[in-house]
Amino acid sequence: MGSVNGSNAMASTRLKVWVRQMLLVRRFEERLIRFHEDGELVGHYHLCIGQEGTALGVLGHSRPDDVVYTTHRSHGHLLARGAEPEVLFAEILGRATGCAGGRGGTLHLSMPELGVPWTSGLVGGNVPQAVGAAYALKRLRPGSAVVCFFGDGSFEEGAVFEALNVAAVLRVPILLVCENNGLTADQGAAGTFPTSVTAAERLSDLPKGFQIPSLSIEGIDAFTVSETIGPLLREVREGGGPRFVETGSVRWPGSRPVWPRQVGGPFDVGWLIGDVEPPAEIADWTSGGDPLTPLYERAVATEGLTAAELRAFDADAREEIDAAASQALAAPLPTPPVPAELEVAR
């Protein structure tokens, strides 16, 4: 997949490019479920299905010299920054050809060459470091910015509150993007998923206490996300200090705390085109939460995207993912070091 940055030049087909990218992310995530079911993917993992609108809408404004901090739910962010699916698959499968030679896995996907220096697997662990990266950019590369993604659960960590204050005090160039994929606390109590259990009414109320301009927006439609983020990131680059955006999405029914499931079967572009009915267990989500739906409708309306083009885009995405998956599966496992080389430092 080409980088989002490269796609900016093609404004007249921007939505079509995003459709292609979003399909690639979707097929990537679905393939991981199969890897898990096949016993190829060990350990727990987190998917971003339902949050792709935020990834593309935000990172479409990022530049190569910006720094991006992501989380344990990083696949969409990395693909949107231009990561090769095969390199990510290989890392997630613990192969020698992975971006860290299999040392990190899905929780720690880091690609410094794409401006993603280190991915912490700890909730809220990345936010203080992202503020530090912004502090460094302010001194070393004025005009560059940090984009820091974190989940709504991070507001359950003190590190985030400390970091918000430090970011405001030092006035560093950082866009803080809180992806709220959660349900409300009472739904959590009902046994679904207890993500956001903060007493705050809106997460964007919290940074305002530190005088950080903050918004809560709907994060499903990549286009509207992009329209909001553009001016905010410009303010950040121009020295305005930190900005905070909460992007809300609807939790994908297949999402589980650590073991996602393919509810309703693999995504079918016919659900978008309208010639295939989505299965009942996922119908509410496809009509009200799937970021592909608003993007597809907008691309049809403004760029004349046809059903045939959509099917062709999807075929391309499947082909690219299949090829990447095969390559990663065939890649060698890392060679354990001899005992004398095992210790980092003695």
Place this chain on the structure above:
Amino acid sequence: MSVVSYAQALAKAMEDALLADERVVMIGNHFAGLAADQQPHFDAVEARHPDRVEHTPWSELAVTGLAIGAAATGLRPVVDMVTASFVFQAFGQVVNEAPNIAYTTNGRTRVPVVFYMIGGIRGAGASQHSHRLEAMFWQTPGLQIALPATPTDAYALMRHYLLESDGPTVFITHQQLLASEQDIEDWDAERLPPGRGRIEREGTDVTIVATSVMVSRALAAAHELAGTHGISCEVLNLRTLVPYDAALVAASIAKTRRVVVADETNRSAGVGAELVARIVEQHFGQLDRAPRRVSTPDTPIPFSPVLEQAVVPTEAKLAAAVLEVCAA
């Protein structure tokens, strides 16, 4: 020849690093801790380089994260934790973020950051301001650990980490060392790299392996024992735990065949415990006596001076341990 204090040497190292590399920054400026008479050395550096010193909220967790992220993005910060005990507020960043980054990214991202802290049983610090954390940090692969004992060590090591290191370092001074003085003739001639200890006093009867404040206590004990018992102590100053100077220890034990290890961490699973384990594993056949360790008993540190003094591994306790391993 000029007499300088440990704090003065540290301040000089920081300023020399600021001058040598524009990526070096100081985050925080309480480097002298409670040694108020030593703080002016650091304040003078800040006055000459105001744009290179950042004042932050306490927020240990965010401030250590700030330094780590800045290091990942091209700066070379020293971040002031003030009292070592405060690092517990920042533990997630110091032990579960920084030391994992280079390894987990397969060496593609490195964080040259110095976590500076004043540790030790300092006098009236009681239980929450007196920690010696080097044993805990030694359980964290990926951290370099410096325990400078002298102004010379302080200068050489701080300068090294700020200018040449590519990984995270815990740099642990001791409140009782900051005002200690030394004649330094030539700053450059005295510079040893990390991983190289120093023989502070040569001897033939027994080796004392010491760190940080215990080096001066060992020298005092050695002087006393030479006069009172005719015992010749060789005093080793390890300077850094990671890397560890195994060769220095090996050479000394080959000569003396007796060893006492001395440090201020708690007895159980402390630095002394690890040193004795390494020595026994590597030199069992050379030893004439079982090694002894001098350490702090497994207790929270009390406030009242008489209670505190009872748990400090003093020169007298060290001398007693030496006499035991030297007994016929």
